[in-house]
Amino acid sequence: MTANLSDADRAFWTRFQLATGETARPRGVDAFGDSPEMMDELLALVLSRTKQATASLARWYVDDPEGLPKPGDLWLITDGRGVPACVTRTTRVDVMPIREVDAQFAWDEGEGDRSYDYWITEHRKFWRREAAREGFEYSDDLDVVCERFELVWKPAPSE
Secondary structure (H helix, E strand, C coil), X not given: CHHHCCHHHHHXXXXXXXXHCCCCCCCEEXXXXXXXXXXXXXXXXXXXXXCXXXXXXXXXXXXXXXXXXXXXXXXXXXXXXXXXXXXXXXXXXXXXXXXXXXXHHHHHHCCCCCCHHHHHHHHHHHHHHHHHHHCCCCCCCCEEEXXXXXEEEXXXXXX
């Protein structure tokens, strides 16, 4: 996976390793959302530790040689311009139909008013955009990967 890192990503990961003593490589580089503005907004929630979960369609992992995320995976999270901003660690992964996601998970995602109604409304919009882009039909019966994570490291303001 490290071969896919940009020079900026590699430099950021090295700073993370030096600061924490971590020796593992990142599972991947990612951002939350599908627009630069959304990515910046959701990153701010991660950095404030408000957002501690994310949901992605299971179908997105079908061709991933590493499979689904798993507890312990480290992720380099970027802002809406692709600039590295922090490192998260997956703590729990559950796969279920979208219709079975509960209010606690919606709260843990930390978005909007943190209610289930907000969560399902906004995620349906997001996944319908993805379905239109990727050519599949959206349904609440699609499997979703509910991933909980913790913020492991963000550079100090002076770094």
